[in-house]
Amino acid sequence: MATKSKSAPKKSKSEYQSLREHIHIKGARSNNLKNVEVLLPKKKLIVVTGLSGSGKSSLIMDTLYAEGQRRYVESLSSYARQFLNRMKKPEVDFIKGICPAIAIEQKVTTSNARSTVGSLTEIYDFIRLLYARIGKTYSPISGDLVRKHEVSDVVEYIQKQKNGTKIVLMIPIQKRYERTLHQELYLLMQKGFNRLYINGELVDIENKLESKDENLSKSVTKLKEPIHILIDRFAVSDKEENKKRIADSVLTAFSESEGDCVVQIMGGISVSYNSRFELDGILFQEPTHQLFNYNNPYGACPKCEGYGRILGIDPNKVVPDDSRSLYDEAIACWRGEKGKAWLNQLIQSAHKFDFPVHKPWRDLSDDEQLLVWKGNGYFDGVETFFAGLQAKTYKIQNRVLLARYRGRTNCNDCKGGRLRKEARYVMVAGKNISELINIPIDELYVFFNKIKLNKYDAKIAERILTEIQSRLQTMIDVGLSYLSLDRMSNTLSGGETQRINLTRTLGSNLTNSLY
Numbered sequence: 264m265a266t267k268s269k270s271a272p273k274k275s276k277s278e279y280q281s282l283r284e285h286i287h288i289k290g291a292r293s294n295n296l297k298n299v300e301v302l303l304p305k306k307k308l309i310v311v312t313g314l315s316g317s318g319k320s321s322l323i324m325d326t327l328y329a330e331g332q333r334r335y336v337e338s339l340s341s342y343a344r345q346f347l348n349r350m351k352k353p354e355v356d357f358i359k360g361i362c363p364a365i366a367i368e369q370k371v372t373t374s375n376a377r378s379t380v381g382s383l384t385e386i387y388d389f390i391r392l393l394y395a396r397i398g399k400t401y402s403p404i405s406g407d408l409v410r411k412h413e414v415s416d417v418v419e420y421i422q423k424q425k426n427g428t429k430i431v432l433m434i435p436i437q438k439r440y441e442r443t444l445h446q447e448l449y450l451l452m453q454k455g456f457n458r459l460y461i462n463g464e465l466v467d468i469e470n471k472l473e474s475k476d477e478n479l480s481k482s483v484t485k486l487k488e489p490i491h492i493l494i495d496r497f498a499v500s501d502k503e504e505n506k507k508r509i510a511d512s513v514l515t516a517f518s519e520s521e522g523d524c525v526v527q528i529m530g531g532i533s534v535s536y537n538s539r540f541e542l543d544g545i546l547f548q549e550p551t552h553q554l555f556n557y558n559n560p561y562g563a564c565p566k567c568e569g570y571g572r573i574l575g576i577d578p579n580k581v582v583p584d585d586s587r588s589l590y591d592e593a594i595a596c597w598r599g600e601k602g603k604a605w606l607n608q609l610i611q612s613a614h615k616f617d618f619p620v621h622k623p624w625r626d627l628s629d630d631e632q633l634l635v636w637k638g639n640g641y642f643d644g645v646e647t648f649f650a651g652l653q654a655k656t657y658k659i660q661n662r663v664l665l666a667r668y669r670g671r672t673n674c675n676d677c678k679g680g681r682l683r684k685e686a687r688y689v690m691v692a693g694k695n696i697s698e699l700i701n702i703p704i705d706e707l708y709v710f711f712n713k714i715k716l717n718k719y720d721a722k723i724a725e726r727i728l729t730e731i732q733s734r735l736q737t738m739i740d741v742g743l744s745y746l747s748l749d750r751m752s753n754t755l756s757g758g759e760t761q762r763i764n765l766t767r768t769l770g771s772n773l774t775n776s777l778y
């Protein structure tokens with residue numbers, strides 16, 4: 264629906280018309296405008312046409328948009344305003360019935376080398392938030408869920424035991440400082456602890472100090488037998504005050520030991536708890552939204568500093584024509600006189616590990632291609648070849664050769680995911696955040712629509728998921744479903760950038776806005 268409305272309305276009648284239906288501009292004089300007065304209907308798509316230089320932009324951008332933007336900014340707090348450019352009041356008598364204005368300009372504005380489709384559309388920011396709120400960390404060693412124990416976990420375990428069960432709560436002796444056992448025990452006594460648990464027996468600290476144990480003069484860091492300090496002992500009962508006492512004791516245990524405690528059931532098993540975010544000997548990072556921010560040194564992969572790509576040997580330059588087989592010299596750096604020796608080493612031993620040297624490079628499996636890069640016991644791979652050149656860069660021919668194959672390649676620490684490895688241990692619905700940013704938006708949309716969460720997580724994530732889904736939907740609606748979130752913004756076409764900007768403004772849910 265296009266209304267051409269550039270003619271001035273009838274005299275002064277507009278004054279009485281409802282400002283709900285129209286925007287009234289009077290006496291616009293920006294640039295070459297000569298006291299233009301217009302009445303623009305609201306909630307309509309308006310096309311302003313005319314000869315170039317006739318003042319279309321002066322009226323719409325310099326007057327209407329400028330005033331809308333200025334008034335919107337005026338309404339913000341002075342704190343927010345300091346980040347925005349001060350706007351000049353446009354030359355106009357008055358504009359009535361104006362709404363907050365958003366203008367989409369026809370130019371590619373992004374110059375930030377780090378911005379991506381994900382950050383431009385703000386989808387990545389919401390995904391980051393989602394991972395920080397409901398992400399679960401899994402240990403790369405055992406694949407088990409990492410969680411830190413709370414006081415309530417320990418209390419619950421103790422309360423689950425039969426009434427009357429005798430329990431000893433203790434902590435391992437601390438080995439953080441270079442003290443002798445004698446010094447450590449003396450300090451403990453001063454802090455009010457008076458019993459130890461050694462080899463299944465309770466020992467008075469005082470007696471231990473007076474004993475002739477030769478360990479007393481040894482450093483605690485060199486102790487061989489485990490020594491525990493008794494924090495409390497009690498019998499399990501249903502009484503509320505008993506529960507409170509246990510909770511207090513567990514808290515003391517955690518704070519005294521910086522996160523460790525042991526529950527020993529008398530005549531039974533002992534269970535260790537720790538309140539650190541730790542498993543399999545690794546101390547994990549608790550998910551925060553900074554952990555998933557590759558523009559922040561805390562979250563960025565330390566090797567590529569969050570770019571996802573590093574300067575290295577470009578595989579496309581090493582194998583410029585993937586229709587050739589290894590035998591047919593697919594590896595460009597192994598063609599020359601010197602390189603030939605490396606190739607022969609592979610070809611002559613290929614039958615020993617059943618390698619198809621006559622298959623075109625592109626038909627080799629990923630594992631087979633990787634093998635050529637890495638090498639094995641029978642031959643040295645491409646990586647070794649380049650490492651050899653790298654080691655002798657004082658030779659000019661090596662520098663020339665290296666320069667010929669140098670290019671931007673995926674960082675092999677983060678595999679292009681840009682984040683430090685701790686961030687990749689965090690999963691939502693079985694996927695880590697790096698796996699989500701390199702798939703096309705339509706696949707991502709399916710993932711988020713089918714996502715299954717437990718009741719508790721679903722409640723936390725509800726609002727964030729709505730934001731993500733609506734933005735993904737808009738991206739699909741404007742025909743950009745083929746892009747992935749990690750696509751660099753400086754590789755997008757002007758039209759793509761413009762449509763992404765549209766998504767961002769539409770996604771922000773400002774109602775009654777002026778475009």
Ligand SMILES: [Zn+2]
Binds near residue numbers: 565679
């Ligand atoms: Zn990296």
